[in-house]
Amino acid sequence: EVHLVQSGAEVKKPGESLKISCKGSGYSFTSYWIGWVRQMPGKGLECMAIIHPGDSDPRHSPSLQGQVTISADKSISTAYLQWSSLKASDTAMYYCARQRGSYGDDAFDIWGQGTMVTVSS
Amino acid sequence: EIVLTQSPGTLSLSPGERATLSCRASQSVSASYLAWYQQKPGQAPRLLIYGASSRATGIPDRFSGSGSGTDFTLTISRLEPEDFAVYYCQQYGSSPGTFGQGTKVEIK
Numbered sequence: 001e002v003h004l005v006q007s008g009a010e011v012k013k014p015g016e017s018l019k020i021s022c023k024g025s026g027y028s029f030t031s032y033w034i035g036w037v038r039q040m041p042g043k044g045l046e047c048m049a050i051i052h053p054g055d056s057d058p059r060h061s062p063s064l065q066g067q068v069t070i071s072a073d074k075s076i077s078t079a080y081l082q083w084s085s086l087k088a089s090d091t092a093m094y095y096c097a098r099q100r101g102s103y104g105d106d107a108f109d110i111w112g113q114g115t116m117v118t119v120s121s
Numbered sequence: 122e123i124v125l126t127q128s129p130g131t132l133s134l135s136p137g138e139r140a141t142l143s144c145r146a147s148q149s150v151s152a153s154y155l156a157w158y159q160q161k162p163g164q165a166p167r168l169l170i171y172g173a174s175s176r177a178t179g180i181p182d183r184f185s186g187s188g189s190g191t192d193f194t195l196t197i198s199r200l201e202p203e204d205f206a207v208y209y210c211q212q213y214g215s216s217p218g219t220f221g222q223g224t225k226v227e228i229k
Binding site: 035037044045046047048049050059060061062063095097099100104105106107108109111112113114 | 122154156158160165166167168171172177178209211213214216217218219220221222223
């Protein structure tokens, strides 16, 4: 069975760094693009970036580029989302999700359980 | 960046009724790369429809999608109690994709 399992909830202070993870299993991890989707409290979904784990080719949302770094380690079937300096406005639930196809332009058919990130002084 | 606008914001209906949700794009969505998701409180979203009209695996046939270009529709033919949730459209033709703001389907 195909699964994406995300790392646990985080509580951080403004200015701190953070890296959250998403581990895939049950399929060929390098064959499907993985994306990160943000959901701020009580709000809708925003696609932040996607990456091809096979060659680590990233594509960022123009409105969110530069705020986060997406990466992947194909040797351990894991994708990451990283911040160098967190802000209170980064408080949100973050989902990783797998695209259906292999070309970077498909719907997300498998979702992780979500990682809640809370940034507060 | 393609902006998706969903309407209405909230739809109040009774079980057994038909639900019609709209998603309008600020520019044409290439190759009908439009998906619909359902999200219930405390859960991750679930893919319902991709390619504007294809049902994802395991999705009941009371869910159907239609449309092309800039106007898309999700129809739930007869609402079941488990269908009351928030629904999002997403375009993925312009990578990495954008979502609409959501339509909440609530029990009347």
